[in-house]
Amino acid sequence: MNVLSKEKESYPVVEKYKRFLLLERGLSKNTIEAYMTDLAKLIAFIQEQNIPVKEITTDTLEAFLAQLYDEQISPRSIARIISGVKSFFRFLVLDEYLEDDPSELLDSPQIGMKLPIVLTLEEIDRILSVIDVSTSEGTRNYAIIETLYSCGLRISELTHLRFSDLYFDEGFIRVQGKGSKQRLVPISETAITRINDYLPYRRQLNVQKGQEDFVFLSARGKAISRITVFYYIKQYAEAVGLQKKISPHVFRHSFATHLLERGANIRAIQEMLGHEKITTTEIYTHIDRTFLRQEIIEHHPRNKRN
Known part of the structure; x- marks a missing residue:
């Protein structure tokens, strides 16, 4: 199921965020799609829990991250998802949709530095x-x-x-x-x-x-x-x-x-x-x-x- 196609009706603020990424931040289509794909994981989680966006707390997000770990998603991917989630909630505060940012205290997993492959x-x-x-x-x-x-x-x-x-x-x-x-x-x-x-x-x-x-x-x-x-x-x-x-x-x-x-x-x-x-x-x-x-x-x- 395409979660984001369903949330257009239930979560119009997500579509507003998408427009913000395009018009205000000027991100490329591929970058925006990556943001929305990661955000879709959070939307799917709160839909299953029947939690409105305005009622998401830090505890909600901690439970969401625990599910990602249970699914054995790599630390690097989790760190990227956290970054996207933080961006989303910063927008909600900026847009005055929320007063406080529940993602502020989220910590990204430690990632060992991986050196890129280089040719001689x-x-x-x-x-x-x-x-x-x-x-x-x-x-x-x-x-x-x-x-x-x-x-x-x-x-x-x-x-x-x-x-x-x-x-x-x-x-x-x-x-x-x-x-x-x-x-x-x-x-x-x-x-x-x-x-x-x-x-x-x-x-x-x-x-x-x-x-x-x-x-x-x-x-x-x-x-x-x-x-x-x-x-x-x-x-x-x-x-x-x-x-x-x-x-x-x-x-x-x-x-x-x-x-x-x-x-x-x-x-x-x-x-x-x-x-x-x-x-x-x-x-x-x-x-x-x-x-x-x-x-x-x-x-x-x-x-x-x-």
Whole structure:
């Protein structure tokens, strides 16, 4: 059962919250859907308990979280759900629907820091080496991977990249990030060359109406999907025997890590990645320290083995 379709009638305040996320906070459709999916779990719980939104207490929310733990939902997912629930109740107080916030005292579970998967330059080169650039598909895919890595893009940012966002003469592209926020990102000469190599093949496609401005297209002339990009990256990784579990996002992680390893300022990396908080970018300082320790242990004279 789709809980949210039922609550439109019973809980109109939830629909009001959804409009708030879209119009006031300017969040993307995918982000809003994630918020609403998590909130639907709470709505389902209070429906079962026959509790109106205005009568939700901290005890109600503690019982809700206990149910999530009983369902063996991971601590990371529970932390995300708590964050969404807190956002919802902050809105209710702001909207004067509630006087007090029952979620204020909720604690998120402790989550061990999980370092993202990162590729070495050699591994990236190996992946690129198996792409057949004599084909239109291969030329496009090479340009896609080079752009993902060169600019540190999210997959949604790449699939929505438009010709009107390209400023090759200046060496930049304009990126539509989360919450419809725009940023300018430097693009390498290599990525520019690979995109230009792809354009003659792209011009041969029967481009669908409304898709003319998208840079990367499927064989059917529509903006390429994230699933298609994921599929090809997985195929190339398997072709070179790469054991790491990779996705398009791994190239973004690799981009940030390689910049940091080579001395780039973390604030500049934050700006390029489009992170709102520096703490999000700081995950890469942990990767950098891990890399530094490995380098020292490997090359320290006291650790040399005869």
